[in-house]
Amino acid sequence: MVKIAIAAASSQLAREVIDSLVATKKHEVIGLVRKVTDHETPPLHAEYKLTQGSQDPAQYxxxxxxxxxxxxxxxxxxxxxxxxxxxxxxxxxxxxxxxxSVKQKRLIDAAVEAGVKRFAPSDGVKLESSLDAMAWYAGKIEITRYLENLNKEKKVIEYTRFQIGAFMNYLGHPHQTSTHVATLPFAFDFEKQHATLLEGSLDDVIVWTTVQDIAGVVARAVEYEGEWPAVGGIRGSPVTMREMLRLGEAMGKPFTIEWLKKEDVKTEPPNPKADTGGAVEIDLRSMTPEQAQAFVKMATRGILVAVGRGAYDVTDDWNRILPDYKFTQVEDFLKKVWGGK
Known part of the structure; x- marks a missing residue:
């Protein structure tokens, strides 16, 4: 039995992980949900109430x-x-x-002081070479540096940066293919048979990993007796852009492609304002639907640039630690969701 605390436990992926931990019937879980302070503004949109706002634990x-x-x-x-x-x-x-990154640094410091053995920060992709393309993720790099510095002289806390590429479940949008994670179409919209790609990107690789596999690996990682790898790649199913287009054709769902010119896709360094620590203020809770749509369009362009630099071609660190784990492959997932539809 492992005692686990989960910060932002109301988030969609956290809920998937909690379900996976519960299914093992082994662990004790403390799910931390945020209490909004008096000076904060609550979310504007009701659909975000259960994922980001102030929550009464009795509602869970x-x-x-x-x-x-x-x-x-x-x-x-x-x-x-x-x-x-x-x-x-x-x-x-x-x-x-x-x-x-004040809150996450405080979590780390509290974990160290309390004698916690392991910490997994909010991560996801190989961001180091693509921060200008995904500036809203600047805090991930800051936390990586913070953890590295903590362990510089001696190991203070063991950590792994779970990196998963992209959610494979997005390829099933708008079908509900997970219990908690909401989807949106990214790069490949199988429903509308539309793809958005950068020119010259056909050999770029995206590792697609289902949220179920992410949760499954995390559930095994918490009880792994060996040392956690600092970089914890979870390599579900790597697919090039070219291969994905071929899969669409083979399934009778060929794509209309919107080609973006690289020179037309602007990237910018993260906001250098000291009070944000480089973080870009993006809060989908307070956006209008139009603003959210505009952000998704902008983000997709930045992500495609990052894909070209290998940000979503994550490593297989946890695959090698857990060689018996069978990951869902993109072709099997697509056939299950779209085959015969």
């Missing part, structure tokens, strides 16, 4: 081994108290909403 389902606890993430002493006896802290905090 009663799950075996799971305790839901409110916290503002502002009081380090309170976090240290919550982390007493905890062996693993998993963080799903949206870094673009954590100005200066």
């Amino acid at each position: 389902p009663s799950l075996p081994g799971v305790q839901w606890v409110q916290t503002t993430y502002e009081d380090k002493a309170d976090l240290v108290r919550l982390f007493k006896g905890v062996e693993v802290v998993l963080c799903f905090w949206p870094v673009n909403l954590d100005h200066g």
Whole structure:
């Protein structure tokens, strides 16, 4: 049995991970849900209520081994108290909403003080060479540096940066292919048979990993007795852009391609303002549908640039540690969701 604390436990991917942990019938989970302080503005859109806003733990389902606890993430002493006896802290905090990465750094410091053995920061992709293309993820790099510096002289806390590429479930949009994660079409929209690609990108690779496989690997990682790898790539199903187009044709769903010229896709360095620590203020909760759509369009362009630099071609660190784990492959997933539809 492992005692695990999950920060931002109301987030969609966190809920998938919690379900996977519960299914093992082995672990004790503390699900931390955010308590909005008096000076904060609540979310504007009701659809975000259950994922980002202030939550009463009583609103969450009663799950075996799971305790839901409110916290503002502002009081380090309170976090240290919550982390007493905890062996693993998993963080799903949206870094673009954590100005200066203050909250996640406080989580790490509290975990160290409480004697937590392992910490998994909010991560996802190989961001180092593509920060100008995905500036809203600047906090991920900041946290990586923070963890590296903590362990510079001696190992203070073990950590792994789970990197998963892209959610394969997006390829099934608008079909519901997971319990909690909402989808949107990214690069390949199988429903509309439309693809958005950069010129010259046909050999670019995206690793697609289902949220179920991500949760499955995390559930095994928390009880892994060996040392966690600092870079924890989870390599579900790597597919080039060319291969994805061929899969669409083979399934009778050929794509109309919108080709973007690289010179027309602008990238910018992260916001250097000291008070945000380089983080870009993006809060989908307070956006109008039009603003959200515009952000998704902008983000897709930046992500495609990052894909060309290998950001979504993640490594297979956890695959090698867990050689018996069978990952869902893109072709099988597509046939299951779209075959015969």
